[in-house]
Amino acid sequence: MRALVCNSFGPPENLVMDELDEPEIQPNQVLIQVKACGVNFPDTLIIQNQYQFKPDLPFAPGGEVSGIATKVGPEVKHIKEGNRVFALTGWGGFAELVAADAHKCLPVPEGMDDVTAATTMYNFGTSLFALKQRAQLQKGEKLLVLGASGGVGLAAVQIARQMGAYVVAAASTEEKLAICRTFGADETINYNSQDLKETAKAMTNGKGFDVIYDPVGDQYAEPAVRSLAWGGRYLVVGFAAGKPSAIPMNLPLLKGASIVGVFWGAFAQKEPEESMKNFEQILQWIKKGKVKQHIHKAYPLEQGAQAIRDLMDRKVIGKNVVIID
Numbered sequence: 096m097r098a099l100v101c102n103s104f105g106p107p108e109n110l111v112m113d114e115l116d117e118p119e120i121q122p123n124q125v126l127i128q129v130k131a132c133g134v135n136f137p138d139t140l141i142i143q144n145q146y147q148f149k150p151d152l153p154f155a156p157g158g159e160v161s162g163i164a165t166k167v168g169p170e171v172k173h174i175k176e177g178n179r180v181f182a183l184t185g186w187g188g189f190a191e192l193v194a195a196d197a198h199k200c201l202p203v204p205e206g207m208d209d210v211t212a213a214t215t216m217y218n219f220g221t222s223l224f225a226l227k228q229r230a231q232l233q234k235g236e237k238l239l240v241l242g243a244s245g246g247v248g249l250a251a252v253q254i255a256r257q258m259g260a261y262v263v264a265a266a267s268t269e270e271k272l273a274i275c276r277t278f279g280a281d282e283t284i285n286y287n288s289q290d291l292k293e294t295a296k297a298m299t300n301g302k303g304f305d306v307i308y309d310p311v312g313d314q315y316a317e318p319a320v321r322s323l324a325w326g327g328r329y330l331v332v333g334f335a336a337g338k339p340s341a342i343p344m345n346l347p348l349l350k351g352a353s354i355v356g357v358f359w360g361a362f363a364q365k366e367p368e369e370s371m372k373n374f375e376q377i378l379q380w381i382k383k384g385k386v387k388q389h390i391h392k393a394y395p396l397e398q399g400a401q402a403i404r405d406l407m408d409r410k411v412i413g414k415n416v417v418i419i420d
Contacts, residue, residue, distance in 0.1 A: 098190035118194040126166035131213035132188035133159035134415035157188025161212035181212035234259030236305035244271035295322035316340030389413030
């Protein structure tokens, strides 16, 4: 089968079009003919051998797919051959076929297209888990979303609005902030031209934010934590700026604040019933038009490396997707 293959760990420019063997499925797996594959931050790490999951070489990146179930293991009950499905695979999605564990594979709801199906689970799953289970965000609380124009950021902005929060979106350009406002942000901060801490202080009348959602890290982490209210919750979602953050531990002490890790993949694996309830909520919101994905660009499989490079270079507003023809 055709695939965009990582033969050696490194930058996306190392990826090459090649042939891989068709995956063999286990009794609890589904073989998917891939139609579309979302591009996510873990893709940038897994090809560099910097992610917590480390596949053997060679492999295809791409952990979020939609397509057709062509084979179904005997232990799988909720998927039938021929069903349209969407799934989390970890890697392997930049290929014509991929195997998915059944508990990470769902039928595509009627009326949902392949691109939407391939770009929903990761971003919206992460953000609902972060805001609901980890932050326990309450109606009327003030939320600051860093990296708000990215895939998980825009999902967080929309979900928080559905939960009744007041949402401030932070991003690096006015173009990105304009998109955030169209997706429901009440106010915005340009952290390239505005001081994050001082602007946050002014916006909250000196009280600070109840919850801060941070998929960026690095130099933004400390001023963000300093912008927390008493009893606030700082969500560690990811490190899109390049590296984990050094946060002085006296800050959460003085603010009575919590630093909360958000590892959605582990949640989906360890608490599948709660994860499924989250997805049911997300799909209801999508069906009613309450939340939606913003697709930055669709790339053919042959340009999948560029899709990852654009994400690494922070050129993407919303989500990139790779189309497997």
